[in-house]
Amino acid sequence: MTAATATTAETFRPALHFAARNTWLNDPNGLIFHSGVYHLYYQNNPLGNVWGNMSWGHATSTDLLTWTEHPVAIACDENEDIFSGSIVFDRENTSGFGTGSVAPLVAIYTSAFKPGSGHDGVQAQSLAYSLDGGYSWTKHTDNPVLSRGSAEFRDPKVIRYDGDAGSYWVMVAVEATDFQVVLYKSQDLRNWELLSTFGPANATGGVWECPDLFPLPVDGDPENLMWVLTINLNPGGPNNGSAGQYFVGDFDGITFTSATTVTEGQQDPDRLGDYQWLDWGRDYYAAVSFSDAPHNRRLMIAWMNNWEYANHIPTTPWRSPMSLAREISLRSSDGNLCLVQQPAGDWSALAGQESYCLSETTIHEGVLVLAGAAGTVQRIDVSFTPGSAEVFGLILRGDGAKGTRVGILPGEGKLFVDRRESGQTDFHGSFPSIDTAPVHPTDMAYSLTIFVDRCSVEVFAQGGQVTMTELIFPTGTSTDLSVYAVGGTATIHSLQVTQFA
Structure with a gap:
């Protein structure tokens, strides 16, 4: 195994999850x-x-x-x-x-x-x-x-x-x-x-x-x-x-x-x-x-x-x-x-000093990279309300508009994870995917808690009533966090990013 291969392999070793x-x-x-x-x-x-x-x-x-x-x-x-x-x-x-x-x-x-x-x-x-x-x-x-x-x-x-x-x-x-x-x-x-x-x-x-x-x-x-x-x-x-x-x-x-x-x-x-x-x-x-x-x-x-x-x-x-x-x-x-x-667990014990907060912000058509929110191991807590957008959400472990999309289709009542552009996806034909789950707003709002690790995304929606767990294999330089909307606008009421290792 070459040094380059070793470095790439350890790039994916999780910081928050157990692996042998x-x-x-x-x-x-x-x-x-x-x-x-x-x-x-x-x-x-x-x-x-x-x-x-x-x-x-x-x-x-x-x-x-x-x-x-x-x-x-x-x-x-x-x-x-x-x-x-x-x-x-x-x-x-x-x-x-x-x-x-x-x-x-x-x-x-x-x-x-x-x-x-x-x-x-x-x-x-x-x-x-x-x-x-x-x-x-x-x-x-x-x-x-x-x-x-x-x-x-x-x-x-x-x-x-x-x-x-x-x-x-x-x-x-x-x-x-x-x-x-x-x-x-x-x-x-x-x-x-x-x-x-x-x-x-x-x-x-x-x-x-x-x-x-x-x-x-x-x-x-x-x-x-x-x-x-x-x-x-x-x-x-x-x-x-x-x-x-x-x-x-x-x-x-x-x-x-x-x-x-x-x-x-x-x-x-x-x-x-x-x-x-x-x-x-x-x-x-x-x-x-x-x-x-x-x-x-x-x-x-x-x-x-x-x-x-x-x-x-x-x-x-x-x-x-x-x-x-x-x-x-x-x-x-x-x-x-x-x-x-x-x-489960006291996550504050692992949290770093850096954090990013955003409140009462309108997401317009397109992708907005959040300056200061980049990272590879994060907890993201966000609350949205839909406006006129057909789709809205976040792009995790991204590089501009590419990355893992976690979004809401309000008209269809669906939460989704799209990992078609999440990094390495060509090792198996069934890996690139758009996966969906039913989700319904509470008081017109959608709330997500997302744990991002070096090779995974775990989404807890609406207080944990719906969960989605997905492996991803992004490059080491894909660290952006972005918000986006398609077909109109949506509103972020609160967004907090907690950085881990």
């Missing part, structure tokens, strides 16, 4: 808060920067903003690849893996068995345990603990259920190609009994993966709890490729019943925009939440990439970042229940 030092990563796994530390495990190829040799990588953080990478936690071997899963703190040592006064962390993961393993071609659920707080792991000698003889049974998320039906562990996993969530229960994490199934429902354009199940208070009311079931799928997202959908309903300890299903059975292609999506962008996949987050917060991280072009993005030797951690809440609006997402 020199290897490939994908799905977040085993997210847990334990002994004051957030643990992020993830699908990792410790031997290269494309998918393969699946093992669990490991990183930790105390603030969800800065991460420390550790050695591989659970490694593949001659019998199995280590696919996605989750971790629980077995406080009561129900599994028997603890010793003395030390309760274990228990990882429940998918064994993707290899030829010659005795389970050739089967995906089944296995256990590993840690007695040192999650830094070293021992595989259970009697793995797997749950098999259906299936080649597509994977991605167990285990939670603790305490309710009218009893007190036990619940596993939520998928039969990926059947578009079906399968739920099991266990008293000891070793022996599992089938509870029920869910699906097919809503989006079924690709395999179902990486489910999650958790309760949330509606509008912050602890007396009004609903359950959220998230399901990632690939492909079949609202703007092509990988994505995550969710359902809101009830879980009685046995069965999840959705109150927000639009399409029973196979997907209706004409209703894709009616389903509830975790994120409308191209690069938010395999999202799962942390176990045991403090103060009952529901915190979620996703893989920031898309299987359509994941192995081809122009970063070397590392490849693929994670999304920002998001805090998830459930809100009622116009008779509907929707997730609201906000970036």
Whole structure:
């Protein structure tokens, strides 16, 4: 690798997002808060920067903003690849893996068995345990603990259920190609009994993966709890490729019943925009939440990439970042229940001294470069109201009129990200794109919070009711921030740019 190539590759290394030092990563796994530390495990190829040799990588953080990478936690071997899963703190040592006064962390993961393993071609659920707080792991000698003889049974998320039906562990996993969530229960994490199934429902354009199940208070009311079931799928997202959908309903300890299903059975292609999506962008996949987050917060991280072009993005030797951690809440609006997402963490701790502010400014036809607002790693908070313009918005990481456009089409009720001129786009034919999401004004205004990093844009619209996450690969000299309008005028009521590293 030449010096010029190395410089270019590190130009894209994110400042605000986790990426492995020199290897490939994908799905977040085993997210847990334990002994004051957030643990992020993830699908990792410790031997290269494309998918393969699946093992669990490991990183930790105390603030969800800065991460420390550790050695591989659970490694593949001659019998199995280590696919996605989750971790629980077995406080009561129900599994028997603890010793003395030390309760274990228990990882429940998918064994993707290899030829010659005795389970050739089967995906089944296995256990590993840690007695040192999650830094070293021992595989259970009697793995797997749950098999259906299936080649597509994977991605167990285990939670603790305490309710009218009893007190036990619940596993939520998928039969990926059947578009079906399968739920099991266990008293000891070793022996599992089938509870029920869910699906097919809503989006079924690709395999179902990486489910999650958790309760949330509606509008912050602890007396009004609903359950959220998230399901990632690939492909079949609202703007092509990988994505995550969710359902809101009830879980009685046995069965999840959705109150927000639009399409029973196979997907209706004409209703894709009616389903509830975790994120409308191209690069938010395999999202799962942390176990045991403090103060009952529901915190979620996703893989920031898309299987359509994941192995081809122009970063070397590392490849693929994670999304920002998001805090998830459930809100009622116009008779509907929707997730609201906000970036988690104290961002003021990372902010630099430089900032840029603008207020009550009319945007006229054309592009206006904002002198003094340039940067490569930024938070942008902006509030617009439409005037006569057909389109208005921002150009991020730009060079004059070229860059990544984040805009509003008020007549169509759409938010969009246009990355056709965002920098390097020719590494895969499906990467240049215009991606859209439905958005509606509040008191005639559109508000956006945008996190710009060296290779990504994360947009939180209308207080986090709509999000869009997109990778971009701009040149190092493309640092302008501009505003623009087409077909008339719009008004910026407030715009603040916070500079980071």
